[in-house]
Amino acid sequence: MGEYKIRIGLEIHVELATKTKIFCGCAAAFGAPPNSLCCPTCLGLPGSLPVLNRAAVEFGVRAALALNCTVNLYSEFARKNYFYPDLPKAFQITQHDKPLAVNGKVQYYLEDQPVETVITRLHLEEEAGKSIHSGDSIVGSEYTSVDYNRAGIPLIEIVTAPDITSPAQAKAFLEQLRLILQYAQVSDCKMENGSLRCDANISLHGESGQNGEKVEIKNLNSFRALERALAYEAKRQAKILEQGGVILPETRTWDERAQKTVRMRLKAGAPDYRYFPEPDLPPLELDEAWVEEIRAALPELPLAREERYRSALGLTAYDAGVLVRAPHLAQVFEETVALGHEPQLVANWVTGEYARFARQGSTVSGKVLGELLELIAEGAISASQGKTVLEEMFTNGVSPREFVAAKGLTVIADREVLQSMVEEVLQNHQELVKRYLEGEERLLGFFVGQVMQATKGQAEPRLVNKLLVKALTEGRNWQPREE
Numbered sequence: 001m002g003e004y005k006i007r008i009g010l011e012i013h014v015e016l017a018t019k020t021k022i023f024c025g026c027a028a029a030f031g032a033p034p035n036s037l038c039c040p041t042c043l044g045l046p047g048s049l050p051v052l053n054r055a056a057v058e059f060g061v062r063a064a065l066a067l068n069c070t071v072n073l074y075s076e077f078a079r080k081n082y083f084y085p086d087l088p089k090a091f092q093i094t095q096h097d098k099p100l101a102v103n104g105k106v107q108y109y110l111e112d113q114p115v116e117t118v119i120t121r122l123h124l125e126e127e128a129g130k131s132i133h134s135g136d137s138i139v140g141s142e143y144t145s146v147d148y149n150r151a152g153i154p155l156i157e158i159v160t161a162p163d164i165t166s167p168a169q170a171k172a173f174l175e176q177l178r179l180i181l182q183y184a185q186v187s188d189c190k191m192e193n194g195s196l197r198c199d200a201n202i203s204l205h206g207e208s209g210q211n212g213e214k215v216e217i218k219n220l221n222s223f224r225a226l227e228r229a230l231a232y233e234a235k236r237q238a239k240i241l242e243q244g245g246v247i248l249p250e251t252r253t254w255d256e257r258a259q260k261t262v263r264m265r266l267k268a269g270a271p272d273y274r275y276f277p278e279p280d281l282p283p284l285e286l287d288e289a290w291v292e293e294i295r296a297a298l299p300e301l302p303l304a305r306e307e308r309y310r311s312a313l314g315l316t317a318y319d320a321g322v323l324v325r326a327p328h329l330a331q332v333f334e335e336t337v338a339l340g341h342e343p344q345l346v347a348n349w350v351t352g353e354y355a356r357f358a359r360q361g362s363t364v365s366g367k368v369l370g371e372l373l374e375l376i377a378e379g380a381i382s383a384s385q386g387k388t389v390l391e392e393m394f395t396n397g398v399s400p401r402e403f404v405a406a407k408g409l410t411v412i413a414d415r416e417v418l419q420s421m422v423e424e425v426l427q428n429h430q431e432l433v434k435r436y437l438e439g440e441e442r443l444l445g446f447f448v449g450q451v452m453q454a455t456k457g458q459a460e461p462r463l464v465n466k467l468l469v470k471a472l473t474e475g476r477n478w479q480p481r482e483e
C-alpha cells in the first residue's frame, strides 16, 4: 500500500465554556439532571426568539485568533433544516456561507519535525440535545430518551484542509489543537464528556490516478480511536484499490469493540439542508477594535511557550514538551522559576517527583516548592531528603521549612563522619570491593546506597561519592584495617 498518498481532513466540534447557552440564559453545564436546564427558546417552542450571547462570540473570536484565523467582521447565522429527535426546532442555527473566521493554521511538532495544518474555516453554532439509547448502543436498542440540557450550548466547528498525510499526524494535530484551545481558555476540551468531538475524512491517491473517493468516519471518541480508525481505513481502502475496486463516498463509524470501521450510509442521497439566513437574528457585525482587544489579551500559546522554554530558559526539548503539554505543571514551573531558581533544576523536579505526587490529585504551589529547593540549595537537606519532604508536602500539606526543623532533618556533610562510614561499608563488603577493583565499576552505586542507608538518607550524596571513589582508588592497595 506504499504507493498511495493519504489525505486526511478533520472536522472538529468544540463546546465553548460560557456560563450560559448561545441564544438563551439557561446554564451551559455538564452533568445536571436531564431536562433541568431548558427554556422555551432552547426547546424551540413556538413564539420564542433567540438572543445572541456576547460571551459565545467572544470565545469564538478568541479561538479563531489563537488558531491564526482571519476573523470576518461581518458574518451571518443560517438555518440548517433537518429532523432528528434531539433537535426540537427541526433546524439548527449555524453559520454557512459567511462564517465567523477563515484561513488559519496550526503549527506543531511531529516526531520533532515542525509541521503545519491549514484551518479552512471556523464558525459558531448551537449544540443539539443528546439522545440516550437504551442498552449499549443504538444497534439493538429498545428505546431512546432525549436530554435537552445540551441543546443550545455554544459550539465552534473547525474544519481543516485535507493536508494531513498520516494517522499519526492527525492525532498530533488534534492534540495540539486541544492544547491551544485550553490555553486560550475557550473550552475544557474533554473528549470523554463530548466537549471536543472529531470526525475525519480520508482518501487515497495513487500515482497512476487510481484515486479513491472521500470516506467520512464518525464516532471518534478519543485520540487513540482517531489514529486507529484512520490506520484501519487507509489499509482497507488501499486493499480495495489494489484489487481494482472502487471506493464509494460513504459515512462510516468506528466500532471500538471490533476495532474496525463499519458503513453507516452511502453519501449518494446526501441530504439537502435548505440553508437560508436565520430570519430571527441580524447579521453578526463585529467592531474591529473589540477584536483587537481580544487579540491583545490572548495568553501565551503552547508553541510560543515551548520555544521560550527551549531558547530563553535553556530547557531540554523533552522537558519543554512535557511542561507545555501539562498546563498545571507549567504553572508551578513558572511560579518557581519566578522566585529565581535555576530553570532546568526546577524542570527536573516538576516533571519528575512533583508530577509523580501530583498524579494523586493534590497540588503544591510554586512558592512552597521554591522553599524546598531553597533548603536544598542552602545545603540544609540533601536532594534525597528533599523527595521525602516533598511527599509530606503533598500528603500532609506541611511547610518544608517547618517540617525540616520539626523533624530535625540535616545533611551530614561532615567529612570525618562520612569518611568513617565509607570505610566501614567497604570493610563490610570486601568481596564486592575486590570485584570493583577488577573493573566492575557499576558497584559504586551500591556502595553509595549503603552509605546513604546508614545515614538514613541524610548524607550529602556528592560528598559520599567523592569519598568513596577516593577510598577505592587509593585502595588499589586498599587493605582491611587490622583491628
Ligand SMILES: [Zn+2]
Pocket (backbone or CB within 6 Å): 021, 024, 025, 026, 037, 038, 039, 040, 041, 042, 043, 152
Ligand atoms: Zn434555554
